[in-house]
Amino acid sequence: MTAYIDPMEMDFEDCYPVLAAMRRSHPFKVRAWEDAQQRFRSFSDRFIRPIALEVDRKSREDHDYLSWDFCRRAAEERLFSVMIPPMFGGQGSDLFVLALMFEEMCAACTGLGNVVGAHYLGYSGLAAGMNLDLLGRISEDIVAGEKRGEPIIMSAAHTEPSAGSDVEDEEMMPKARVVTSAVRKNGGWVLNGQKVFISDGHFATWHMVSAYRDKKDPLQSGLGVIVKTGQPGFSMVKHELKMGQRACPASTLVFEDCYVPDNMVISEIPEFFERILFVLGASRVGVAAIGTGCARGAFEHALKLAHTARYQGRFLIDEQWVQQILADMLANVMIGRALYISAGLCGAQNGMMGIMTNPALTLLQKLIPDVLLLSPLYQKVLRSSVMSKIMNRAVSRIGLKNRQRDQAHSSAAKCVATDLAMRNANLALEIAGAAGLEHAAGVEKIFRDAKLLQIYEGTNQMNRKHLFDSIIARKTTM
Amino acid sequence: MLRHDDETIKAILDTAERFADRELKDGVFERDSYPYHAFAAETFKRAGEAGILFLTAPEDLGGVALPPEVWALVIEKLASAEAGFAASLLTHALAAEALLRLGNDGLKAEWIGADPPRLLAYPLYLDPSDPQGLPSAEKRGDGYILTGTARLVANAPVADAAVIAADMDGGAGVFLVPLSEETRPAPAEMLGLRPCPVGHLDLVDRELPAGHLLATGLDALAALHELFYPAVTAILIATHKASLDYALEYGMERYQGGRMIQEHSQLRAMYGLMAVENIALREAWLRGLSENGTDPDARLAVKIMAAELAIRGTMDGVQLLGGYGYTMEYPQEHRMRDARQAAEIMGSPMRQKLALMDKLLGGGKGRA
Numbered sequence: 001m002t003a004y005i006d007p008m009e010m011d012f013e014d015c016y017p018v019l020a021a022m023r024r025s026h027p028f029k030v031r032a033w034e035d036a037q038q039r040f041r042s043f044s045d046r047f048i049r050p051i052a053l054e055v056d057r058k059s060r061e062d063h064d065y066l067s068w069d070f071c072r073r074a075a076e077e078r079l080f081s082v083m084i085p086p087m088f089g090g091q092g093s094d095l096f097v098l099a100l101m102f103e104e105m106c107a108a109c110t111g112l113g114n115v116v117g118a119h120y121l122g123y124s125g126l127a128a129g130m131n132l133d134l135l136g137r138i139s140e141d142i143v144a145g146e147k148r149g150e151p152i153i154m155s156a157a158h159t160e161p162s163a164g165s166d167v168e169d170e171e172m173m174p175k176a177r178v179v180t181s182a183v184r185k186n187g188g189w190v191l192n193g194q195k196v197f198i199s200d201g202h203f204a205t206w207h208m209v210s211a212y213r214d215k216k217d218p219l220q221s222g223l224g225v226i227v228k229t230g231q232p233g234f235s236m237v238k239h240e241l242k243m244g245q246r247a248c249p250a251s252t253l254v255f256e257d258c259y260v261p262d263n264m265v266i267s268e269i270p271e272f273f274e275r276i277l278f279v280l281g282a283s284r285v286g287v288a289a290i291g292t293g294c295a296r297g298a299f300e301h302a303l304k305l306a307h308t309a310r311y312q313g314r315f316l317i318d319e320q321w322v323q324q325i326l327a328d329m330l331a332n333v334m335i336g337r338a339l340y341i342s343a344g345l346c347g348a349q350n351g352m353m354g355i356m357t358n359p360a361l362t363l364l365q366k367l368i369p370d371v372l373l374l375s376p377l378y379q380k381v382l383r384s385s386v387m388s389k390i391m392n393r394a395v396s397r398i399g400l401k402n403r404q405r406d407q408a409h410s411s412a413a414k415c416v417a418t419d420l421a422m423r424n425a426n427l428a429l430e431i432a433g434a435a436g437l438e439h440a441a442g443v444e445k446i447f448r449d450a451k452l453l454q455i456y457e458g459t460n461q462m463n464r465k466h467l468f469d470s471i472i473a474r475k476t477t478m
Numbered sequence: 479m480l481r482h483d484d485e486t487i488k489a490i491l492d493t494a495e496r497f498a499d500r501e502l503k504d505g506v507f508e509r510d511s512y513p514y515h516a517f518a519a520e521t522f523k524r525a526g527e528a529g530i531l532f533l534t535a536p537e538d539l540g541g542v543a544l545p546p547e548v549w550a551l552v553i554e555k556l557a558s559a560e561a562g563f564a565a566s567l568l569t570h571a572l573a574a575e576a577l578l579r580l581g582n583d584g585l586k587a588e589w590i591g592a593d594p595p596r597l598l599a600y601p602l603y604l605d606p607s608d609p610q611g612l613p614s615a616e617k618r619g620d621g622y623i624l625t626g627t628a629r630l631v632a633n634a635p636v637a638d639a640a641v642i643a644a645d646m647d648g649g650a651g652v653f654l655v656p657l658s659e660e661t662r663p664a665p666a667e668m669l670g671l672r673p674c675p676v677g678h679l680d681l682v683d684r685e686l687p688a689g690h691l692l693a694t695g696l697d698a699l700a701a702l703h704e705l706f707y708p709a710v711t712a713i714l715i716a717t718h719k720a721s722l723d724y725a726l727e728y729g730m731e732r733y734q735g736g737r738m739i740q741e742h743s744q745l746r747a748m749y750g751l752m753a754v755e756n757i758a759l760r761e762a763w764l765r766g767l768s769e770n771g772t773d774p775d776a777r778l779a780v781k782i783m784a785a786e787l788a789i790r791g792t793m794d795g796v797q798l799l800g801g802y803g804y805t806m807e808y809p810q811e812h813r814m815r816d817a818r819q820a821a822e823i824m825g826s827p828m829r830q831k832l833a834l835m836d837k838l839l840g841g842g843k844g845r846a
Contacts, residue, residue, distance in 0.1 A: 057667065061514050164800050166735055175736030197801045241806035243796075243815065250801075311829065312608055321832065426789065429818065433826040434603035434630055435610070437669045437819055438676075444669035447818060451796060451811075452804055459800055461744055 004307070004317060007300045008045075012037055018341050019096065029094070036097040040104035047073050052109035052247075056445050059246040063239075067247050070112055071151035071203055078146050079116050080153060081139075083123060086365045087373045087382060088139035095282065095344045095353050099289035103337075106293025107300065110449040111247030115153075117290055118199035118248060121283045121457075122154030125208035128275040128352060129224050129266030130391040133383040138206055138226065145205075155204035157195040157227075157253050158276065164197070165462040167210070168280055171469065173219045173273060180255060182211035182223045188262050189225060191233070191255040199456070201251020202239050205229050208266065209253075210276065222273045224266035233258030244448030269392070277407060278352040278395070280457065284410035285343045287457045291417035292336030294453060298424035298446045299329040302431045305443070309435065316431060325431055329424045336417035343413035351406035355394050404470035411467045415460035418453035425450040487548055490533065494555040497528045502559035509562060509673040510812050513665040517636045518673055521563060526595040530567070532574055539591040546575055547767050550708035557716035561816040562673030564716070565602070565823070568709050569632040569674060573598035573641040575702055577654065580692035585654060589639055599640035599657070602632035602674075605825030606643075606700040607833040613681050615644035615651050621687045624653065628679040635665040635677040642679065643696055652693040653686060655679070670815030703824045704774035707781045711763050713820045714781070714788040715756065721795030721813040722752040728799050728808075739798070748794050755787045775834060782830050785821035792817040 012034045013020045023030045051070065058065045074080065083098055084090020098120060105113030123142075127135055138154070145152030158167055166176035180193025191211050201207070206226055213221040227234050233256050239249035267275060303326060306316040316322045347353045365373065372378055381387065425447040429436045436443035454460045469475045501521050508515050525531055533548050535541025549571050557564035577589055577598075589596055604610075613626030628634075628642040639656045655661075661684075663677030692698070726749060729740030739745055763784070766777045792814040796803035803810040821827055 060667075159801070162733070164734075169735070172735030177733065240804075243804055243806065243811040250805075310610070311832075321828070422793065426818075429822075430826060430828050433605075433610075433829060434822040437603075437822055438630075439667035439669075444818075447669065448815070451793065451814065454797060455801055455804055459797065461797070465744070 004303075007296070007303060008041070016337060016341065018338065032093070033096055033100060036093070036100045037104065040101045043077055043079070044104050044108035047077075048105060048108035048112050052112060053439065053442055053445065055109075055112065055247045057439060063241060066202055066249060067112065067115070068151075068203075070247070071115065071153065072149060074116055075146045075151040076149045080119055080151060081143050081146055083120055084139045084143060086370065087378070088136050089143035089374065090139060092365060095285060095347065096341070099286060099340055099344060102286055102289040103293040103296065106290045107296040109247065110290060110294045110297070110446070110453070111245035113290060113293060114245055114248040115200060115203065117286055118155060119153045119204075120286065121279070122156040122200070122204065122206065122208045124279045124282055125156045125158075125210075125224065125276070126154065126206075126226065126266055128279045128395075129272075130388050130395060131266055132388050132391065133385075134226060134264065134266060136379065136383050141206070151203065152206070153200055153204045154206045154208060155198050155200040155251075156279075157198045157201070157207045157209040159195060159197050161194055161196050165459050167218070168276070168458045169462055169465065170219070170273065170277065171475075174217070176218050178212050178215050178218045180209070180211045181215055182213050182225070182260075184213075185259070189223065189260045189265065191225070191227070191258040191260060193255050195253040197240065197250045197456070198253055199248055199250055201236055201253055202249040207234075207253065209255075210272070211255075219273055220270050222276070223268050224272055224275070225260045226264045226266060227255075227258065227260060231258065243451060244445065245452050271396075274403070275352075275395070277403065278398075281351045281403070281406040281410045282347055282353050284414035284457055284463070285340050285347055287453065288336060288340035288343060288410070288413035288417035291414070291421040291450075291453045292333055292340060294421035294446060294450050295329070295336055295417070295424040296333045298421070298428040298443070298450070299326070299333055301441075301443050301446065302326060302329060302424075302428040305428075305432050305436070305441075309432070322431055325427050329427050332420040332424050336413075336420055339413035339416055343409040346409040347406050350398070350402035351410075352395055352398070355391070355398075401474075404474065408467050408470035411458070411463035411470070414457060415454075415463040415467075418450070419460060421450045421453050486542060486544065487551070490530065490542065490544065490548065491551055491555060493528055494530055494552045497525065497530065498556050498559035501525075502556065502563055506560055506809060506812070507806060509560065510806075512672045512675060513635075513667065517675055518563065519636065522566075522597055523594070525567065531570065531595050532590055533571070534575060535578060535586075535590050539586060540593070540595075541590070546705045547708060549706065550712045550763075550767055553709045554712035554716045557713045558720055560673065561713050561717045561813070561820060562671045564713050565671040565820065566633055566674035568706070568713070568823075569600045569602050570598045570637075571709070572602070572702060572706055573600040573633075573639075575705070576600070576641045576652065576692060576699070579702070580652065580698055581654065582689050585689060589654070596638040597633060597636060599631050599633035599637035599679075601628060601630060601642055602676075602824070603630045603822050604643060604699070605829055605833070606696040606703060607825065607836075608829055609643055609650060609696060612643050612645045612650065613679075615646045615653065615691075617647075618685075621685055622651075622653070622691060624655070624681040624684040624686060626681060628655075628681065630666075630676055631663070631679045632674050632676050634663050634679050635675040636662070640679060641692065643699065646694070649694060650696050651691050652696070652699060654690045654692055655681070655684065655686065668819060670812065670817070670819030672812075704777065707774070707777040707824070708763060708766050710820065710823045711759075711766075711777075711781045711784045713823070714784040714817060715759050715763055717813050717817045717820065718752070718759070718784075718788040718791045718795075719756050721792045721810060721817075722749065722756060724808075724810060724813075725749065725752070725795045725798035728802075745798060748798060752791045752794060755791060759784050759787060775837065778830060778834055781824075782827045782834075785817075785827045788817040789821055
C-alpha cells in the first residue's frame with residue numbers, strides 16, 4: 001500500500017532545498033522565508049481557494065463585477081506593504097518573501113494572486129525613480145490604508161494601444177508608436193494619451209505612468225509620474241473581457257489634459273527607460289514565481305483528480321502513465337522554482353534589487369528602532385533631495401554588464417516558468433479528461449489563466465530576444 | 479466512403495458554406511456567452527430550413543441519404559466560422575445516426591422525420607472504451623427504469639431528446655430519453671465550444687418503453703464514433719486554420735519595432751509551423767475520407783494528432799496577437815478554448831492512444 005503525499009504537506013525543505021541550504025549562513029533570512037511560506041499558504045487556504053471559482057464565474061456573468069472583498073481582505077492581512085521598507089512603515093521583506101507570496105497565492109488562483117502581484121509592479125516602478133519623498137508619501141498611504149482595512153493599490157501603466165512589447169525592449173523602443181505625451185506647463189506636466197491592459201487599473205488608487213516628452217524619441221524622452229484615481233483629466237474607460245485571470249482587471253486608462261505637479265514626478269532623467277528595464281528585471285522574477293504557482297496549482301488539481309477518477313476501473317494514481325505525467329508536472333514546478341530563485345539571487349547581485357535590499361541598509365533599518373526610523377528628523381533627512389541623489393547615483397553606477405546579466409536571468413526565468421505553467425495546465429486537463437473541461441472542476445480555469453502569463457511582462461518571444469541580446473549577443477549600446 | 483465529385487455533395491457543401499457565411503460569421507461573441515446569453519435556437523431552425531440537419535437520413539424521413547462521412551466535410555465548413563455551432567450540429571448528427579442505425583421505425587418517424595425538426599442530444603465526450611459516469615438501467619415489466627446521472631450530455635439543456643448510455647446488468651445499454659422543459663438539465667459552464675450546451679442529465683426512476691433501448695453494449699456507439707472521427711477532426715483542423723488565418727491578417731496590419739509583425743522572422747517561424755501542420759493534417763484527414771482511407775484506427779490516429787496540434791497551434795494563434803489575442807474582443811481566445819474542448823470529444827487524446835495500443839496489441843493485458 002502506497003501512502004501518497006498531500007501537496008500541502010510539502011514543506012519548505014521539500015520545496016526550496018536551495019534556500020534551505022542557506023540556513024547555516026543566513027539563519028534569520030531562511031526563518032523569514034519559512035514563515036512567509038506558512039503565512040501566505042494559510043492566507044491562500046482561508047481566503048483564496050474558497051472563492052477562486054466563484055469570483056471567476058461572477059466576473060463572466062457580470063463584467064462589472066470586481067472582487068473588492070478580496071482586496072479588502074488582502075489589505076487587512078497587510079499584503080500590500082510586504083515590500084515597503086520599514087522606514088516608511090512597511091514590512092521590508094526581500095524579493096524572495098514576495099516571490100513565495102506570489103507562488104502560494106497563484107497556486108490557489110492566478111488571477112487573485114496577480115491582484116497583489118500587479119500592485120508590486122506599480123510599486124517597483126515608483127521605487128525605481130529613487131524619489132524618496134514621493135516614495136515615502138505613497139508608501140505611507142498604502143500602510144495607513146491597511147491599518148484602516150482599506151486597500152490602497154498601485155498599478156503600472158506602461159503598455160500603450162500600439163506599443164506592447166516595444167516599450168519593454170531597448171532595440172524596439174526608438175520605433176515604438178507611443179501616444180502618451182507629457183508637456184511642461186505651470187510647474188508640472190500635462191499628460192495626454194492612453195494606456196491599455198493595465199493590471200489592477202480599476203482597483204488602483206495610485207498609478208505609475210510612463211509618458212514621453214517627445215513621442216518621436218520615446219527612448220530618450222521618458223518620464224515617470226504618479227497619477228491618482230479621480231484626479232481631473234484622468235479616467236478609466238473600461239476593463240478588458242479576458243479569457244482568464246478575470247479576478248484581476250486589465251484596464252484602459254485615458255489622459256486628457258491631465259495635470260501632474262512636479263511633486264508627483266517619479267523621475268525625469270533621460271535614462272528613465274533604463275529604470276523600466278531594471279523594474280522588469282525584478283518583476284519578471286515575480287512573474288516566474290506566479291507562473292510556478294500556476295504550474296503548481298495545475299499539479300495539485302491533477303493529483304487530487306488522480307486519487308478520485310478512474311481509467312478502465314483503476315484509480316488514475318495507480319496508472320503508470322498518470323504517474324509519469326504527475327512526475328513531469330512536479331519537475332516543471334521544481335524547474336520554475338530553481339529559475340526564479342536563481343534569477344532573484346542574480347538580481348540581488350546585479351540589479352536594482354541589490355540596492356533596495358542592500359545588506360547594510362537592511363541591517364541599519366533593523367538596528368534602528370521604529371520610533372527613530374519614523375521620527376520627523378530621520379524622515380526629513382531620508383526624504384531630502386540629497387538622499388535621492390545618492391540613491392540615484394548608486395543605481396546609475398550599476399554597469400551595463402550587470403544589468404544585462406540581471407535581465408537575461410529574469411527573462412529566462414519568466415519565459416521558462418510561464419511556458420511550464422501552460423504546459424502543466426494542459427497536462428492537468430489531459431489527466432482530468434472531459435470532466436476537467438467543466439468550470440466546477442477548477443482545471444479549465446487554470447488553462448485559461450496560464451495563457452496570459454506567456455503574454456504579459458513582455459511576450460515570451462520578446463523575453464527570449466532579451467536573453468539573446470543580453471547574454472549571447474552582449475549588445476553594448478542602448 | 480465519399481465521392482468528392484458527387485453533385486449532391488457539392489450542393490450540400492455549397493449550402494453549408496453559404497449558411498456559415500450568412501448565419502455564423504456574426505454573433506460569435508453572443509453565442510460564446512452561453513449560458514449567460516440565450517442559446518442560438520433560431521440558428522438551428524435555419525439550419526433545418528437549409529436542409530443540413532439530417533444529411534444521412536433516407537428521403538422518406540426528410541433526409542438526403544448521403545454517407546455519414548459527408549458530415550466531416552459539412553462540419554469543416556461550419557467550424558471554419560464557428561466551432562461551437564459545428565459541435566452542436568455534430569452532436570445532433572451523432573444522435574440522429576444512432577437512431578437511424580439502431581432505432582425502430584416508430585422512433586425514426588417520431589424523432590427524425592418530425593416537422594418542425596427536433597434537436598437531439600448525445601454524450602459527445604463519452605469514450606466507449608472507458609465509459610465514465612453512467613446512470614443505471616433496470617428492466618422492469620415491458621420497459622426500463624433509469625436512475626442516476628448521465629454526465630456531459632451535449633445539447634441536453636436545449637434538446638428534445640437525448641441518446642445516452644447506461645449501465646445494465648451484464649453490460650451497458652444505449653437509450654433514447656425524451657426531454658421536456660421539466661427534464662432538461664441546467665447548462666454546465668464549460669471551457670470552450672460554448673454554443674454547444676452541455677448538461678448533466680439527472681434521471682430519477684425514469685420509465686422508458688422497451689423500444690427506447692437502442693442497443694445493448696457500447697459496441698454500436700464505438701462503431702458510430704469510428705465513422706465520425708473525421709467530423710471531430712474537421713472541427714480541430716478548421717479551428718486551427720481559422721486561428722492561423724486570423725493571426726496572419728493581424729500580422730499584416732500591426733507593427734512592432736517599426737516592422738510589420740509578420741516580417742519578424744521568429745514570428746514567421748510560428749506562422750510557418752502552424753501552416754505546415756495544418757496542411758499535413760488536412761491531407762491525412764482527407765485521405766481518411768477517401769476510398770483508400772477508411773481504416774478506423776487511422777482515422778482515430780489522425781483525430782489524436784489533430785487534437786494535439788490544434789491545442790498547440792491555437793495557443794500560438796493567441797500568442798501572435800499578444801494582449802489582444804487574450805481578449806474576447808478578438809476571436810483568437812475562443813479558438814484556443816474551442817480546440818482544447820474539441821480535443822476531448824469522444825475521448826481524451828491520451829486515453830485514446832492507450833485504447834488504440836490495446837486494440838493493436840490485442841487487449842489491455844500487461845498494462846502497468
